[in-house]
Amino acid sequence: MMTDYIIVGAGPAGCVLANRLSEDASNSVLLLEAGGKDWHPLIHMPAGFAKMTKGIASWGWSTVPQKNMKDRVFWYTQAKVVGGGSSINAQIYTRGNARDYDAWEKEEGLAGWGYRDVLPYFKRAENNQRYANDFHGDQGPLGVSNPISPLPICEAYFRAGQEMGIPFNPDFNGASQEGVGYYQLTQKDARRSSASVAYLKPIRTRKNLAVRTDVLVTRIVVENGRAIGVEIVDKPGRETNILRAEREVIVSSGAIGSPKLLMQSGIGPADHLKSVGVTPVHDLPGVGSNMQDHLDLFVIAECTGDHTYDNYAKLHRTAWAGLQYLLLKKGPVASSLFETGGFWYADPTAASPDIQFHLGLGSGIEAGVEKLRNPGVTLNSAFLRPRSRGTVRLKSADPADHPLIDPNYWSDPYDRDMSIKGLRLAREIMRRRRFNPTCCARCCPALPCRATTNCSTMPAAVPRRIIIRSAPAAWAMTTWPW
Known part of the structure; x- marks a missing residue:
């Protein structure tokens, strides 16, 4: 039939x-x-994302050697499962910047692709657990919610960003994208809401x-x-x-x-x-051409105490985390581990944010990223508007052969310069005294500080090394020597 x-x-x-x-x-x-x-x-447990980066439900592809990055080869995760990337990603719900949609309509002549034209479709998709307004819907099939188990170190990150002049933003998909804050997640009832x-x-x-x-x-x-x-x-x-x-x-x-x-x-x-x-x-020459991709640069810092999820790798704490999730739908297993971040500028003349941050509530969360001996925290920065262009090509006529994936990272020097500026912003946030895990582990941001030690005398987190990875959903296996 x-x-x-x-x-x-x-x-x-x-x-x-x-x-x-x-x-x-x-x-x-x-x-x-x-x-x-x-x-x-693990697909349906929010924190299971960390295991997905190790190759569960993916094709196992890699890039070709990147000539502008000393011939490094990067792991390039692409989903191989029903639900695709929405079944293995970190569940972060972002739509892109409104200016990009408007530019497609005005500059490229794509009628109907302006932000106000596509916004009704985003709203139709959403079953948002917090918002029902001009930017969000609450009657759609896709579960969207705020993080269930944020840690106090997230609030420390917000204060460090604000000290640098980056405002707090309660909704990256609302009236403005720039700022630091919590991401909304494609989760419902503490489970992944995949396609x-x-x-x-x-x-x-x-x-x-x-x-x-x-x-x-x-x-x-x-x-x-x-x-x-x-x-x-x-x-x-x-x-x-x-x-x-x-x-x-x-x-x-x-x-x-x-x-x-x-x-x-x-x-x-x-x-x-x-x-x-x-x-x-x-x-059709355009097929497999004009590939646009970006890199994430990581700063990993050692914490002044047990303020992230790193120590949950220990057997007894893993068991406790499992019980928390099964009985209360809370704790580390209910976390996407990268549910805090923000958008800011590497190029101050940019019309919209060109850097995206993700705060990882631990070290070694993703494949190829170093795990520290003591509890650590990760802050990555991704330059979002690369000028470099790459290709996807066939290795042979055999459908079983892996494709030749060449993002051609940093072929345009502008991308390298802006990526490093974004990395420096991430490193500066890490070094701020406001970003103090010990202080913020003892305080609620809505109450007066109850810390027993003066914040100005407490050591800030110290970056230990910088790791590099490619995105979307592609993890590198090398340390970048800065």
Whole structure:
């Protein structure tokens, strides 16, 4: 039986499309996913994100050696599971800057992409546990909430930022993005609210929707200039099979997976396709080009006491954390571990923030990032507006081969300069006396200070080393020598 719509990739876009298209009972929809179901319990526990960075439910891809970074190779995590990145990320809910949407409309001529045009769709998606206003909705499927278990060190970070002139911002998705504050998270009832949970799980009983996992799509089948279906392998070593679509084939396999599949299908730059043994079907030079990515630079500092979640690695404290979560839905397991951050400027002439901060409530949270012997805290800075451009290319005609991922980091010197300025901002925040874990562990910010030691005499956190990683969701394995 032929299907109306075949959707390739059950990440956030694929889950949403499957939900919306199958609302019409006259449509038949088939959703295909190369990974498995989101059954792993760590996927649904907020703090399980830390384990995701080690390779659970991901493809295991890496970049090519980065020529502007001494040929370093970076781990490049891309999800391989129903829900895609929303099943393995840190659950931070950010939409981007309103000015970017407006620029797409005014400068690029993309009518309907202004911020006020897309805002209703964001609101429609949200089931926000705190806000219901001009910027937020509370009737949608996607759970959005404030952190459940923030630590006092987060408040110390806010005060350090304000001492540097960075204001506190209660809502990064509201009227203004700049400032420091708590991120809202894609969580509901202390569990991850992934696209799979929010959009797919409630509709799995629809008779006009079929979801198939562990199915590798090897190419899009094109006849007479039209995509008429897909070629799949549903078990390793088996023969390929063709599934046909009556109306559309929708490719939603992510920033790396989508161009990879198109090129495997003969859709892309003809010269490159020929060089790897793929017969061109449609010469489309832009496929796999203009890749834009950014790096996170980490400052890791040793704390003056037990003020982060580092010591929960000990067996008895891990057991206690598990009980807290199961019985009370609180504690370290209910934390995304990176739920505090902010937006600010490396380039003071920028029209909108170009640096994003994330405060990690520990050290060694992500793969490749150093874990300190004593309790530590991590502050990373990401330069958000890189000018460098990279590519995604095929290694060979074999669909099982990894793609050649080349973000081309820091090919534009401006990116390096701004990244280092952002790193220096993070380091300065760490060095502020206001950022004092011992003092703030004893105080509530709403009450007079009850610390027994004068804050001005207490040692600030001291940066120990700087780690570098690439984003989105891609973790490096090297220490940057500053």
